[in-house]
Amino acid sequence: MLLYDHPQVYLVLAAFLLAVGIYGLLRRRTLIGMLISGELIFAAASLNIMTIQRFISPDPVAGQIFVLFIMGLAAAEVAIALSIIIAIYRNYRSIQAKELSELKG
Amino acid sequence: MNAFPASDWLLLGIFLAFVAATVAGALIAVNTVRIIRSVCGLAICCVGLAGLFYFLSSPFLALMEILIYVGAVCVTIIFAVMLAEPDEPTPERLVKPYPILGFLAAAAIAAGVFYGVAHLSLDTGWLNPAASRVNDGSVHAIGVALLTTYSLPFELISLVLLVAILGALAIAHDGRRKG
Incomplete structure (x- = not known):
């Protein structure tokens, strides 16, 4: 059997994407970097669901439509998050997560 | 076996190229200092992911991945990069006794x-x-x-997108009036 016919290959790749996204979420110090890491975690979830619908699920259409909805929600999330980031940049002149500590006592 | 024995190896090479693009794009996206290169890494990762979706017998989702992620999400992030100055701070400005510790923990x-x-x-x-599939997962089945x-849910997603666009406009507009 060929390599691209095994679900384990895709699942391990999705686990890798999730780990890289968590690593970036912990390491990035700017808000846009964190947003990009969050997109990688979304991609990991999409790849997982696509693998399950291709190899395991008896209803492949449900998985594909779910991934389609994930993409729509990710687009909405990016629009909202970027407008918040731009509003923060106008007020603070910086989008580093360290600078946004005005509420800290 | 089929009539073209090399086609299996060709398919395997294309598959490995898409896997490599996904892995390399993800690593570029989290490890570069300049955010614009990070966005390019995300675009490479999404192109690789679209190829993997094609291998998972869903060409519709592969097209949507490129259209939405590379065409909309990455371009929107690039617009935000142009409006703000989002580069990572240089490491020597960070006063920490053990600068390697954060990297190791993450x-x-x-x-x-x-x-x-x-x-x-x-x-x-x-x-x-595979025997108990209720449909074949084709584009026709997705449309039906x-x-x-x-x-x-389809209509609700379009409503969520509309509200998100209006909310983004409102937030960015308020920030402009105060600043």
Whole structure:
């Protein structure tokens, strides 16, 4: 059997994407970097669901439509998050997560 | 066997190229200092992911991945990069006694997550119920399901997108008036 016919290959790749996204979420110090890491975690979830619908699920259409909805929600999330980031940049002149500590006592 | 024995190796090479693009794009996206290169890494990762979706017998989702992620999300992030100055701060400005410690902690957590999830997915005995499929997962089946079973979530997603666009406009506009 060929390599691209095994679900384990895709699942391990999705686990890798999730780990890289968590690593970036912990390491990035700017808000846009964190947003990009969050997109990688979304991609990991999409790849997982696509693998399950291709190899395991008896209803492949449900998985594909779910991934389609994930993409729509990710687009909405990016629009909202970027407008918040731009509003923060106008007020603070910086989008580093360290600078946004005005509420800290 | 089919009439072209080399086609299997060709397919395997294309598959490995898409896997390499996904992995390399993800690593570029989290490890570069300049955010614009990070966005390019995300675009490369999404192109690789679209290829993997094609291998998972879903050309519609592969097209949507390129259209939405590369065409909309990455371009929107690039617009935000142009409006703000989002580069990572240079490491020498960070006053820390052990600068390597944060890297090690993040890498250890990420490696733990990867080991756990990969171990779980490798050890599970996945069943293959190809005989009991209720549909074939084609574009035609997706279209029928979107207009019958999933018509209410479909409309709700479009409403969420509309509200998100209006909310983004309102937030950015308020920031402009105050600043």
